Amino acid sequence: MVRRIAFTYRPLGPAAAALAATSAAAAVLGVGHLVAAVIDPNASPFFVLGATVIDHTPKWLKDSAIRWFGTNDKLALAITMLVVMVAGAVLIGLVARRSPALGAGFLGVLGAAVAGLALLRPTAGLTFAIPALVGTVTGIAALCLLFVVPAARGRGDGDGPTRRGFLFAVAAVAAGAAAAGATGRFVGSRLRDIGADRSAFVLPPVADPASPVLPEMDLPVPGLTRFVTPNAEFYRIDTALQLPSLTRAQWRLRIHGMVEREIVLDFDALSSRDAVESLITLTCVSNEVGGTLAGTATWTGYRLADLLAEAGPAPDADMILSRSVDGFTAGTPLAAVLGNQDALLAVAMNGEALPVANGYPARMIVPGLYGYVSATKWVVDLELTRFDRARAYWTERGWAERAPIKTASRIDVPAAFATLPSGPVTVAGVAWAQGRGIAAVEVQVDDGRWRPATLAAAYSLDTWRQWTWTWDASPGTHTLRVRAVDVTGVVQTDVRTTPFPDGATGRHTRVVTVR
Numbered sequence: 001m002v003r004r005i006a007f008t009y010r011p012l013g014p015a016a017a018a019l020a021a022t023s024a025a026a027a028v029l030g031v032g033h034l035v036a037a038v039i040d041p042n043a044s045p046f047f048v049l050g051a052t053v054i055d056h057t058p059k060w061l062k063d064s065a066i067r068w069f070g071t072n073d074k075l076a077l078a079i080t081m082l083v084v085m086v087a088g089a090v091l092i093g094l095v096a097r098r099s100p101a102l103g104a105g106f107l108g109v110l111g112a113a114v115a116g117l118a119l120l121r122p123t124a125g126l127t128f129a130i131p132a133l134v135g136t137v138t139g140i141a142a143l144c145l146l147f148v149v150p151a152a153r154g155r156g157d158g159d160g161p162t163r164r165g166f167l168f169a170v171a172a173v174a175a176g177a178a179a180a181g182a183t184g185r186f187v188g189s190r191l192r193d194i195g196a197d198r199s200a201f202v203l204p205p206v207a208d209p210a211s212p213v214l215p216e217m218d219l220p221v222p223g224l225t226r227f228v229t230p231n232a233e234f235y236r237i238d239t240a241l242q243l244p245s246l247t248r249a250q251w252r253l254r255i256h257g258m259v260e261r262e263i264v265l266d267f268d269a270l271s272s273r274d275a276v277e278s279l280i281t282l283t284c285v286s287n288e289v290g291g292t293l294a295g296t297a298t299w300t301g302y303r304l305a306d307l308l309a310e311a312g313p314a315p316d317a318d319m320i321l322s323r324s325v326d327g328f329t330a331g332t333p334l335a336a337v338l339g340n341q342d343a344l345l346a347v348a349m350n351g352e353a354l355p356v357a358n359g360y361p362a363r364m365i366v367p368g369l370y371g372y373v374s375a376t377k378w379v380v381d382l383e384l385t386r387f388d389r390a391r392a393y394w395t396e397r398g399w400a401e402r403a404p405i406k407t408a409s410r411i412d413v414p415a416a417f418a419t420l421p422s423g424p425v426t427v428a429g430v431a432w433a434q435g436r437g438i439a440a441v442e443v444q445v446d447d448g449r450w451r452p453a454t455l456a457a458a459y460s461l462d463t464w465r466q467w468t469w470t471w472d473a474s475p476g477t478h479t480l481r482v483r484a485v486d487v488t489g490v491v492q493t494d495v496r497t498t499p500f501p502d503g504a505t506g507r508h509t510r511v512v513t514v515r
Helices: 014-039 045-055 059-096 100-119 126-148 163-191 194-199 267-271 304-311
Strands: 007-009 152-154 206-208 252-257 263-266 275-283 294-303 319-324 329-333 344-349 363-365 379-385 408-413 423-432 438-445 450-452 465-473 476-486 509-514
Touching (some): 014 059, 014 100, 014 163, 045 059, 059 100, 059 126, 100 126, 252 304, 263 267, 263 304, 275 344, 275 363, 304 379, 423 438, 423 476, 438 465
Parallel strands (some): 252 379
Antiparallel strands (some): 007 152, 319 379, 344 363, 438 450, 476 509
């Protein structure tokens, strides 16, 4: 005789529902990341969401994030996204505890939305939707498993799954999600082994080396910014939540648009040309007054003017629209490149392959312009066009089309709010005005007279310059100010402005106490 067993749905408690839904959401991300490792890392649901958030972040919030977190802004974004995703999963869980079908429907709608966003990415093909869709199907299955099965209690001889069984199921789903994500990371690194590719990079012979940095250009003052910035300390500001994975074998540079002939270069063809070196200071437009988003390095690469000459720019072209492999674009005035021997397609930095965070395997370097219009990393496309026909990533968001670097200076020593002994105190820092050069630096204490600082020897017009001044400090609280004068005679303005739309202005100050 067969006994009939009837089941009734008994909702999970709020905590259990939140836990189950969070595990299901993790399955979406983990499985999606694994599938994306085979298709394209940029199609990972997590990175699709991150890139979309970055693209639509208001300028005031972007500037605030850089000001608060500096080069850790991407980490801060990732943590914020995880918190928001967990909160969303908890809400889905609370819905699903009343109606598993409705909870699964919400998860499906969100997954479809992420798949749609993936298709909108600049480098997307139709396959970009697959990771989000596969991940979502997996997440829905996990949600049903965790909500429906343990909530069905038999009305017969059995009591159904236990609390321990439920927790085991949640742990299994979470572990599976973590394993899928880790496997995706492993598979992605194997398919695109950037570390091994960089290690195999051989610095090209340099036909035109940079002049050496002399001791009188790099002063031995404790706490003063070093003249050449080590690679590990160089600032990183970009729109990439995930660093692009592009090997030299995969890299291609297309030069097209308003040219006589389109050309495509691979890395072997690029390496057959004569390499040159240039020592250049780069500055980010997001740098606040006194900020640290500036750095100097020796860049090895190939003159952009020579590469463009092979394509033959049209006489009426006035803009280079450069594109990164992740879809970022920058609009560079063509005149800033043609005839400029230091405008480079760089492949090395301070004597080694470009760090991945700084553009490996190739990036643009154009002195005298803020990076958002000149320093495209992971560059794969140069389109010759006009400013009245095309707009780049940040200019579409209201930033200036042409952005020459403004004269700036910074106090490095003494530190802000330092307590100092009375008597001789060394005040030191750096100043820059790329393309013009620094002619003088002056320091003011409180509202006193401006005093001339002693300048380190100049390297070039395109690099920053160190300075020092000896202050006979008297007891009390004092405000130190600095200003620079460029080679054209223009004094750094005291008008304080924000970085938007074409770079911050104002004079850096430090408050110190003298005992």
